[in-house]
Amino acid sequence: MAAAYAPVDGAKLSSILAGLPDLRARLGGKPAEWRVREVGDGNLNLVFIVEGPAGGLVVKQALPYVRLVGESWPLPLARSWFEYNALVEEGRYAPRLTPQVFHFDREQAMIVMEYLSPHIIMRKGLVRGIEYPRFAADIAEFLAATLFHTSVLAGTAAEHKRRLELFARNIELCRITEDLVFTDPYREAPLNRWTSPQLDADKRAFETDAPLKAAAQARKYQFLTDAQALIHGDLHTGSIMLTTADTRVIDPEFAFVGPIGFDVGAVIGNLLLAYFAQEGHEAALHARDPYRAWILDQVVEVWAGFHDRFLALWRQAKGGEAFVAGLFISPQDEAALDAERRRFLRSLFEDALAFGGLKMIRRILGLAHVEDLESIADPERRAICERKALSLARTLVVEGAKFAGVSDVIEAARAVARG
């Protein structure tokens, strides 16, 4: 099994799986009967679906470079190790909401996991206008459970420091975020792209927007130093696979111990991108108004659900290293502690808005774009959507403090959408 790393093809993969009795049994039949398809449409990895008479598997293998860019941008295979560890830890706290992991081969940088079917990537569902009744509650639960339980509000300092130590080595994937989210959209960087020439002036305006740049870099500082919890690190709607009955979060290869608001903001920011993209997808003006409203409802429900669940977990917690439960006994103690919890969650709210805004901006002015907007064929129409998204995003980054609550954010989104 300790063969040197090599990217697999279908035949090679079948022979590997055939040598692993548990996986062979899951697939059933003989290797010759297995159907292997490479389906990776992501930016970084090979992804195979393997189906046999008894069932299916997904195999994700890291490539030693950024698939989106090519071999000129090398990327360590070890990211697979961090993804595996993050999947295991997320699975501990949100088992219903993560793919089950069946096997990990560190040498081959390969994770074998549950085949989610008939799930689709949520972003594709948002483009098609599909409503997912379980989505908001499930993602709120995923966020609250994984982020609370991997923080020192729930666990010991020793557990926290072991996580810090392990994921501190995930340097290169974090570097992608540091550069592509926080820095490159605000300068001339060779890999930036945007809807041109429609947004040329907007791009230039962002490059000279002093308060925005200072705020973006303050958030980069926070991303680099605020070691609150094991975060997914890339929790956009392309990292969510779902049906109307089931929700799963995949692809935590960017995981590290970072700011809680980064994950929460990723979900909110990507929902808002989907919201502004609807104008480019509707067959006639206002045709998608109900779907627009549904998306904004999800923003409210994700934040409110996360807020309430996180607060509830905190109130029940007994073993957290910070805010030691035994110190707070009297009604006055409990009131002071609860005031501190509310201050903490208010701070997370502003973090989430700012990180969400930054992630919106980078998807319009930076390297990696999103299908919500890219699938709008007419550049004029796309640019109108994108300009609105940029406008709200900038407000979220620079003026987050002015939003009393999530319903104000929705109001602001509606106002920007009206033009």
Added chain:
Amino acid sequence: MAAAYAPVDGAKLSSILAGLPDLRARLGGKPAEWRVREVGDGNLNLVFIVEGPAGGLVVKQALPYVRLVGESWPLPLARSWFEYNALVEEGRYAPRLTPQVFHFDREQAMIVMEYLSPHIIMRKGLVRGIEYPRFAADIAEFLAATLFHTSVLAGTAAEHKRRLELFARNIELCRITEDLVFTDPYREAPLNRWTSPQLDADKRAFETDAPLKAAAQARKYQFLTDAQALIHGDLHTGSIMLTTADTRVIDPEFAFVGPIGFDVGAVIGNLLLAYFAQEGHEAALHARDPYRAWILDQVVEVWAGFHDRFLALWRQAKGGEAFVAGLFISPQDEAALDAERRRFLRSLFEDALAFGGLKMIRRILGLAHVEDLESIADPERRAICERKALSLARTLVVEGAKFAGVSDVIEAARAVARG
């Protein structure tokens, strides 16, 4: 050399040093001529001064338990590894202000370093009423240089993460701070002690002080998660050795990547303890007024010196991962960035006050006390000093936001001292 760990005595130590040509040469003569004294008056370690015809050395060897408490409280020898690494890193950025390291033996948990003579522990100088004209500028430089250069304002994310990874293993020493500074003084803990019965009511009041406990635990959360820079972690006046002409910071075994304000606050808090202790040391009322004024001047100068030097280093920095220099070009950019820098330093100021206040409290109500106060033989007199120190400390922890600047802190200290 890879003998199993064993605490050394004088003879054993001489034979070890005799086997190391560089150290043997530093001492000169023959081992039989060397004078070895165990001088450890600290809480955790063996410390030897070895003097030969050509010069002296200090040898610090970790013990596998807390010396202050005994073998019932085990403590890993590995802390010596963290101390060594911190000394090396501090020496890189503040070489004039740290002891030179000559040798490290990981197996024996032993650091051989420069013998500082005629330096004394600053705390003893403060008890005696000695003014150190270089102290404030030197410590301000130590703080600014070590804390700035080990942050992502100066270095890359990769460097930062390597430091995080290494020092994340310093779990047990950090745990001492987490418990003894942030938690135990606010509850009944078996090792707490205080001037009793004089402060019994004060101790009980702190145990039921809801806003103070919530603030203390919020700072514990920050201590556990705010990975700003490689901090010394125990920078009280007992970790400073000096003469009127030279200043050195020793004993960074509590080092880890934590909040900058913790080190700055440690210095300020311990100066304020010394300030309130003067009332217990003066031969006649007001006899030490000039020295009191000198101490308060040091508080101002340490903060102002740190502030100005940190800001200057930041303004000159070219390679920081956060606040990327190339993004800020126009006068508007520079103004926005400078506003961010001032916001950052204001936040550090409040951090320093709160951490300083917590460190004052723990020295009066917790396990480990300080000679400034312990050397006041009369418990009535000591309790008067301690009660005043507790009063200011509480304000620093709970109401730091109300201090516009360090001179307001000095005003508050004077007001409390007047009673």
